[in-house]
Amino acid sequence: MPKPENHVPASDHRSAIVVGGGVIGTTTALALQRAGWAVTLIEAEDTPRAASWGNAGHIATEQAEPIASPAMVRGFAKRLFFRGGALALPPREIATWLPFSLRLLKAARPARYERAHEALAALLAQAMPAWQRHVAALGAPDLLRAHGHVVLWETPESAARGLANWQAADTGTAHFRSLTEAELQDWRARICAPIAGGIRFEGSGQIADPTRLAETTSARFVDDGGTRIVARVASVGDGEARLTDNRRLTADQIVVTAGVASAALLRPFGLKAPIIAERGYHLQTGPDVDWPADLPPVVFEDRSMIVTRFAGGLRAASIVEFARAQANPDPAKWNRLRQHIAALGLPIGEDAKPWMGARPTLPDYLPAIGRVPGAKGVSYAFGHNHLGLTLAPITGELVAAMLAGKSPPFPTSPFELQRFR
Numbered sequence: 271m272p273k274p275e276n277h278v279p280a281s282d283h284r285s286a287i288v289v290g291g292g293v294i295g296t297t298t299a300l301a302l303q304r305a306g307w308a309v310t311l312i313e314a315e316d317t318p319r320a321a322s323w324g325n326a327g328h329i330a331t332e333q334a335e336p337i338a339s340p341a342m343v344r345g346f347a348k349r350l351f352f353r354g355g356a357l358a359l360p361p362r363e364i365a366t367w368l369p370f371s372l373r374l375l376k377a378a379r380p381a382r383y384e385r386a387h388e389a390l391a392a393l394l395a396q397a398m399p400a401w402q403r404h405v406a407a408l409g410a411p412d413l414l415r416a417h418g419h420v421v422l423w424e425t426p427e428s429a430a431r432g433l434a435n436w437q438a439a440d441t442g443t444a445h446f447r448s449l450t451e452a453e454l455q456d457w458r459a460r461i462c463a464p465i466a467g468g469i470r471f472e473g474s475g476q477i478a479d480p481t482r483l484a485e486t487t488s489a490r491f492v493d494d495g496g497t498r499i500v501a502r503v504a505s506v507g508d509g510e511a512r513l514t515d516n517r518r519l520t521a522d523q524i525v526v527t528a529g530v531a532s533a534a535l536l537r538p539f540g541l542k543a544p545i546i547a548e549r550g551y552h553l554q555t556g557p558d559v560d561w562p563a564d565l566p567p568v569v570f571e572d573r574s575m576i577v578t579r580f581a582g583g584l585r586a587a588s589i590v591e592f593a594r595a596q597a598n599p600d601p602a603k604w605n606r607l608r609q610h611i612a613a614l615g616l617p618i619g620e621d622a623k624p625w626m627g628a629r630p631t632l633p634d635y636l637p638a639i640g641r642v643p644g645a646k647g648v649s650y651a652f653g654h655n656h657l658g659l660t661l662a663p664i665t666g667e668l669v670a671a672m673l674a675g676k677s678p679p680f681p682t683s684p685f686e687l688q689r690f691r
């Protein structure tokens with residue numbers, strides 16, 4: 271049967287439409303393109319500024335334990351925003367966060383947590399090698415800085431507790447050592463608050479700059495023949511994407527990578543994705559900031575805040591706010607960041623630019639990667655929560671393998687949405 275006129279694009283290649291141009295969508299589009307697919311990427315924003323741009327830039331290979339864990343449940347109350355922590359459950363958003371939190375509690379039960387841990391650890395072990403392949407393919411190896419990261423504590427008690435926690439944790443392919451006295455002195459010279467202890471991770475890293483990552487990825491995709499359309503997808507069918515302006519585009523495969531918006535696009539297929547917008551906040555300076563360009567990301571663990579030096583400036587990020595993605599940002603969250611910044615004496619002033627965006631998070635803190643059952647031409651990759659940047663290239667590779675009918679190097683069934691039946 272002849273393809274409709276708007277089947278994209280007209281060529282001998284198999285065609286795919288990727289819906290959503292965040293870091294998961296763009297890396298997936300590139301991986302498919304490298305595998306020989308003719309790819310159209312549909313992104314709602316001309317210059318996307320969602321979580322993929324606003325994140326902390328940390329390649330977090332050390333976070334092999336899913337956040338939905340017995341330990342997280344035990345520490346829940348202490349982490350609440352009104353008690354000085356980073357976890358915000360706004361009362362007016364209770365209809366959103368209460369059902370999610372109940373599912374999270376279930377997912378944190380030991381047996382389910384252990385299964386999720388095994389699945390995440392296997393995926394995360396591939397994250398850094400996949401990043402290395404990705405930046406090599408982009409022709410921009412300097413976008414990845416595999417120089418580890420630092421964790422600092424401000425009191426002897428938190429240093430002892432924090433160190434013990436990391437010693438007991440599964441840190442995946444990353445390793446750490448205590449900071450030397452000279453390294454601690456360097457940090458003390460830079461930070462106003464007392465620094466009681468710290469560790470240096472190796473095997474983790476950062477991306478050099480989120481803006482350059484997005485621009486380089488987009489340019490490579492288009493240069494290699496990809497089509498980028500700025501439009502919002504209203505609905506997805508088997509091999510079809512309908513846009514809000516009523517245009518219909520068809521392809522052999524549709525891949526939904528629309529972050530928190532993915533669940534609504536998949537609902538008509540009867541797939542349940544109990545996703546929440548786990549909103550984070552950041553403040554960022556311009557590029558001329560008094561902070562060495564070669565310092566790795568630093569986590570102030572007592573404050574649940576990470577500070578990353580990008581080419582474009584110094585960024586302080588924190589806050590986990592369970593809410594609807596479209597709810598207004600809460601200025602109290604930026605004020606909390608400002609208090610931390612002042613207490614630490616960081617060179618992030620009043621002119622720093624505020625940002626808020628949503629981590630796409632499922633209750634078991636595993637991503638959703640799979641094919642839509644019963645549909646020949648629809649698959650999905652979203653829900654990467656705190657690890658979307660870290661896991662983007664390996665996710666793209668997995669989707670490309672899945673659509674080519676190849677076996678992945680480790681089991682991917684734990685990531686299928688059918689787990690929420």
Ligand SMILES: Cc1cc2nc3c(=O)[nH]c(=O)nc-3n(C[C@H](O)[C@H](O)[C@H](O)COP(=O)(O)OP(=O)(O)OC[C@H]3O[C@@H](n4cnc5c(N)ncnc54)[C@H](O)[C@@H]3O)c2cc1C
Pocket residue numbers: 289290291292293294295312313314315318319320321322323324325326327328329330501502503504527528529530531532548549550551552587588627628629630651652653654655656657658659660661
């Ligand atoms: C403060 C903060 C710090 C973080 N730090 C880190 C970190 O250091 N390391 C790490 O690994 N991860 C981190 N994350 C998490 C990471 O940023 C996310 O997991 C990741 O960006 C998710 O990527 P995504 O492409 O799935 O979603 P998004 O970034 O949300 O992108 C989805 C895209 O889809 C588009 N879209 C949505 N609906 C439609 C539609 N209907 N039609 C067309 N387009 C559509 C949107 O415009 C958007 O551009 C952080 C997140 C936050 C908020």
